[in-house]
Amino acid sequence: MSVIPVIPEIASKVEPGQLKQLARHSREVLKAGQAKSGAIVACPTFEVYRYSWLRDGSFCAYALDLAGDGAEGAAFHRWVGRVVGRYEQKVDSAIQRYRAGEKLTDADFLNTRYTLDGSEEEGHDWWNFQLDGYGTWLWAVSRHFELFPDNQLKAELQKSVEIVVRYLAAFWQLPNYDCWEENREGVHPSTLAALYGGLKAAAMLYSESPVCRAGRKQSGAIAAFVKSNGLHQDSLIKTVGLNEVDASLLGAAMPYGLFPRRGKLMRATIARIEQELTSPQGGVYRYRRDVYYGGGEWVLLTAWLGWYYESAGRREEAQSCLNWVAQQADFAGNLPEQVAHNLLSPIHLPGWEERWGKSASPLLWSHAMYLILYTALYGEID
DSSP states (O other): OOOOOOOGGGGGGOOHHHHHHHHHHHHHHHHHTBOTTSOBOSOTTSGGGOSEEHHHHHHHHHHHHHTTOHHHHHHHHHHHHHHHHHTHHHHHHHHHHHHTTOOOOGGGSOOSEEOTTSOOOSSOOOOOOOOHHHHHHHHHHHHHHHHSOOHHHHHHHHHHHHHHHHHHHHHTTSOOOOTTSOOTTOOOHHHHHHHHHHHHHHHHHTTTOHHHHHHHHHHHHHHHHHHHHSEETTEEOSBTTBOOOOGGGGGGTTTTOSSOTTSHHHHHHHHHHHHHSBOTTSOBOSOTTOOGGGTOEEHHHHHHHHHHHHHTTOHHHHHHHHHHHHHTOOTTOOOOSEEOSSOSOGGGHHHHHHHHOSOOSSOHHHHHHHHHHHHHHHOOOO
């Protein structure tokens, strides 16, 4: 596949046919990245990303659902259901010990990434106490059944959904790594937004389940906590006690619905993202102090901002985000994790490239977010 070269200045000139071509390619990248088990790899060519994350995979499954590939979406959710069921005893033990006053280590919590066969990796340390991926999965399961009703699969997944609801309800107030796998000692509004959205979605999906109904009560507690602790001057903050803005806060509106998309709080938060985290060419950074791979512009975040714009009725700006993302594809049509046009911290780029190589490409989450934005703007890709 050949696409347009990386020339940000002409982003507004991307042809509709090229955008559709990249959407179709993105769909194929996602399908090719799904293992027989149903797991979806984060990046097949980047050694430390050759695993399946619930966060990344859930967005990928949702993108496949939007593209009409419900069987692939269902396969991912079945895989997660099996993984969660396999580690149910670990969840029960952690909850019981925590309630008994024991101090838990990160190894006591569920992993954030798994091998493609659904096992915890052995012999490798990772930043494993992350909760947002599990909330995102609950949200994605609910969206799947909205698009592809399946009572048999719904019944099959109920126990695993309830396990995740109990897990999140027990531990949502604990500090844990944010969605960038950083800041272990913090409590992060973007993570709480994912938990809110997931717990609320699970309660709506399994309204007859006492476990899921109890989880909905926790979603209310989460919302109250964020309103009391996660704001600064009427906008959301990166971490409780840290008044920076982070682009992952987009999720508080889209898709998790913690706050109204056009409400005063999200408008103020989006304004900060636009002012502090958007490059002159239109790419979106994670946060201002980012040094990972030099702190480049993230493809998936730019698509995510476009998704927000479209949902808020700002279609022209959403289109500009789609065009910018399309410009970042290489001549094979693959989208990276981030690009190095306007680095926040160039001095840190060589060290990361020496450690892990060039920025991951194709990053399936990038392709998923492009496909989500494309379908929001144009509908089906066929």
